[in-house]
Amino acid sequence: MDSRDDTKNWENEMLEKYGWYIHYQTDGNRIDAHTHGLSENFNHPDLQIVLPISHEAVQGIFRELVDQIKEGKVFEEGKRYDAMIGGKYQVEFIKVPESGREVLRILFPDPKGKLPSEEDCDPMYRRQWMH
Template structure:
């Protein structure tokens, strides 16, 4: 995957941590696309996470850059997404913050508590 596409997704399931936080993250984006690697911590279908990463990296290939704190409405159809920088296994990554079913981001007051877990500064380094 790294040779053919320049990146790949690593998936560590929530069952390996605390049953709440997954750790889906990319490798190769920093080195091959000059953009921070990404992370998703929401416990979700890994294929969906991979699809989101694919969309982000496709956008990077088209010249787009993603930044912490900005909202983007063209990643998930009909929903906005934002990013926050975190440390993950000794490196900085941009965590993809996904909205709840009502489209409310975890950075907003009325977001579902389950989706707010994306803001947790969970110690993935201690669980590898």
């Protein structure tokens, strides 16, 4: 069995056990962390994070949002959500293509609380919008 088989087995196990899993890609300059299984198992678009944060932070954020989705919350493109991610941040979502499907990208505010859609957002955080 090669590593692709191991990966596919792990993915299937996670889908069976939890209904979703995280796929994390990076090339050193950019991050693409996204979920699989939300659309099929919870009738909600999968989620994506492109802000360069730790694997642990990505996992915690996705778990928090997926728990809300499992409770019936539906996140929508273009809508701002207050008190998210541990009750601390305002975030918004945009629809983007990812490997032949559409996902909801989570847009995080910069240290001053400005979201990427706002003109005076820090350039590093604004890249989430264009990434």
